[in-house]
Amino acid sequence: VSFSVTILGSSGALPALGRYPTSQYIQIGKHHFLIDAGEGAQVQLSRFGGNIHRLDAIFISHLHGDHYLGLMGLLFSMHLNKRQNDLHLYAFKGLREIILLQLKYSKSVLGYTIHFHELKENSTEIVFENDTLTVETIPLLHKIPCNGFLFREKPKPKRINKDKLAANMLIQHIVQLKQGLDVFAESGEILYKNEVFTLPPHPSRTYAFCSDTAYQESMCQQIEGVDLLYHESTFTSEDQVKAIETKHSTAREAALIAKKAGVKKLIIGHFSARYHSPEVLLPEARQTFTETYLAIEGETFHISE
């Protein structure tokens, strides 16, 4: 089963030519999500192989323009393209009102239903759950209410060791084995001992999105050991003062969080337009956390099973 994060946009509040504001396309098996939708998100989504009709839910971290101004165009396009399936939208108070007001003045009645889910501030809660995964909020520290999102696969069943499969096994036996049970004969005698016929489940993969935020160690506990962490890195340490002032992080700070939380891989993004190339931020982060990569438009990060 696939688990991937595609960067649709990675620039900070001011657009830098050729870069787009924050948006990410998440594919986990047959489920498709968007995190944030900066201006141009719909064009980027289609450019990099996404399909607006297949989005189950959109998560908006906060209501700064560079994180949601592309949403309205996306919603209109879903309508014009005759989307019918429901869409779930997660955001802080305000987005619903902003969307409804714009629908009102354009005299639009969407052909599909939006379910608005209002996020809470300063708390961790599971806001989304389906058959295979949960999404929980990560409280962040920014100038307005802001949440990160932690995508977490649910525990998976044990795997059948195909080398041990016998021709006379029944489906119900396999189901029992996957559930971790031993299989008994009617006589009460043990037929298949679980540990012989199964392999441990695939690990449950995790992705944490943390943007925008000042350096905040308290998140480390929640994101401990995640497979992939996206952490904003608006500035280099040379602009530390600016980072504090604007409640953003430096490359070093993003790497420190990754290190303290013991994550496997770090993506940095939300680069300030003052840097002609985000490349200048990478060495600083790697000094603290080697497994750091840049969020570049069109890059896809896969988490293997």
Next chain:
Amino acid sequence: VSFSVTILGSSGALPALGRYPTSQYIQIGKHHFLIDAGEGAQVQLSRFGGNIHRLDAIFISHLHGDHYLGLMGLLFSMHLNKRQNDLHLYAFKGLREIILLQLKYSKSVLGYTIHFHELKENSTEIVFENDTLTVETIPLLHKIPCNGFLFREKPKPKRINKDKLAANMLIQHIVQLKQGLDVFAESGEILYKNEVFTLPPHPSRTYAFCSDTAYQESMCQQIEGVDLLYHESTFTSEDQVKAIETKHSTAREAALIAKKAGVKKLIIGHFSARYHSPEVLLPEARQTFTETYLAIEGETFHISE
């Protein structure tokens, strides 16, 4: 003095890859304007040499998303880039509320002042005037209130015929001549006869922007003889039914308006995403009106003096 129209975006409601929704950058001498601001307008403006700080006014034709969803990002960027001079915004009722709501939830207080001017429906009025030009509204026929805009240079002074200039002429004489007056000596005797020393004024140039609109002949009187007309042409005649249904125009209809109004040059745009290339619309328009050109992102149309 320059008078130019730069196409920032020319696609219809659904974005076509590589094309942008409606936005145009107008430069008339030292005055800079934007008509409409579809998603991505700020990026396109900077890509094609515009400067967001120099915009005096922005005119929004109507409140369909493809004509204004790039405005909010532009306003935020002006703020982040420390704009201080006032901005005048012309739009139908609703835009002010939409902007203020988004400022509220992002907790933003802009560092410059926006003057909101509410457009009237179904009427022609001069909404903007400065030292050299006026902008008047053109009532259009669309699904929601929609206005075109007619940029019209004010009558210009007569020009001094430099071949006739005499070394002993006084500045005040030249001013009088430019005003079309004869210059008299104190004795009452005629010194300089106006028609000898002057040339006729440069003609006052005109540009009409008409989008979105169904075919509407009533506009021809107002835009009669303009130097340059932008008229939407969402469809070809093959999709005439679709055009009527959605209150848009075909290439043939746009050309008919240009012909009936006796304009000098026609630009067609707002192309439906169903056409892989807008090139398919050009032959149809040119059959009726030869001087037709396509609105292509980055193209600048100059009106010479």
